[in-house]
Amino acid sequence: MNKVNASAEEAVADIPDGASLAVGGFGLSGIPGALIDALHAQGAGSLRIVSNNCGVDGQGLGVLLACGRIARVTGSYVGENKEFARQYLSGELEVELTPQGTLAERLRAGGAGIPAFYTPAGVGTQVARGGLPWRYASDGSVAVASAPKETREFRDSTYVLEHGITTDYALVRAWRGDAHGNLVFRKAAANFNPLAAMAGRVTIAEVEELVEPGTLTPDDVHLPGIFVQRVVQLTPEQAADKQIEKRTVRA
Incomplete structure (x- = not known):
């Protein structure tokens, strides 16, 4: 029942070239940044990504994209990622754009066994x-x-x-979790992370706070541990590292 891995590097070590991955997050909110960085260091390529968007230039999935490690993206938003647009329009990247609500339901359906x-x-x-x-x-x-x-x-x-979506792996980020894989999400991080987690055959969750089993009451749990195979506890520095796509302030 103990699903805790020692590190993000250990958790993603077996992801092969050509794997399909559902990746949580909405913009840069709730992205599994430590797992993405570990996958970048691990070296797997020709990845097939299912995610609402593909990060931004130099952050999130944009790191993998810039290195030419992503072959295909299923998503709903190109957004501010210029490299994403460049690779798509030049024929380097295959992109399946789908309505955002449809994408969410395709992930949920896949995780629920609905074809x-x-x-x-x-x-x-x-x-x-x-x-x-x-x-x-x-x-x-x-x-x-x-x-x-x-x-x-x-x-x-x-x-x-x-059609419902299932993937070889899923990478998600949660606010709290326990060693059994039960997860709690906060605010906008709850948009796509639970759905991505459901769709993955092997789901890896990075958690900001790891608590003892039994600490989370059933009413607190947003995603039960049956959907999660591996858990990684973030360091305080990793947990605090939350990027913002655009910062707008008064003069």
């Missing part, structure tokens, strides 16, 4: 019709495009079929 579901999001657009550019050629033409998706009528409305 597919119908949603109104994307009906009447290229999301349903197909043709979204997944990969560009070097001359700017579309090398790989999305296929049309199945649609169906329910109660006089049209819905599009989306």
Whole structure:
């Protein structure tokens, strides 16, 4: 039952080239920064990432992206990451853009064992019709495009079929956790971390505060330990290292 690993390096040591990973976080809020840094040092490449966004230049998943270690991204937001946009438009990176709510539900469905579901999001657009550019050629033409998706009528409305997502691994960050893998998230970190954790076959959680089993009451737990295989306790310095994408202050 004790799922605690000695270090982030130990926890990610077996992630191979070509692995698929669901990565938690929303912007830079709640990103598993220590695990990402450990994976960067570990050296795995050709990674297939599922995450709301791909960090920013030089931070979060942007560190792996800048080193050419990511082959494919499934996400909903390109954001402020110029290198992400450059690699996508130049044909170096395959990108499956999907509506944010759909992405969240695809992760949850995969973790719950639901193979597919119908949603109104994307009906009447290229999301349903197909043709979204997944990969560009070097001359700017579309090398790989999305296929049309199945649609169906329910109660006089049209819905599009989306498939659940499961990944080889998941990397997440929690505010508190215990040795059994029960996790508690705070604020915006609760947006995608629990869903990413559910989708991973092997889920690795970095926690800011590690508590003894039994400390967290069932009502406190946001994600039960059945979804988590490895836990890493952050140092105080790592726990305090929380980046901000944009800081705006008064003159």
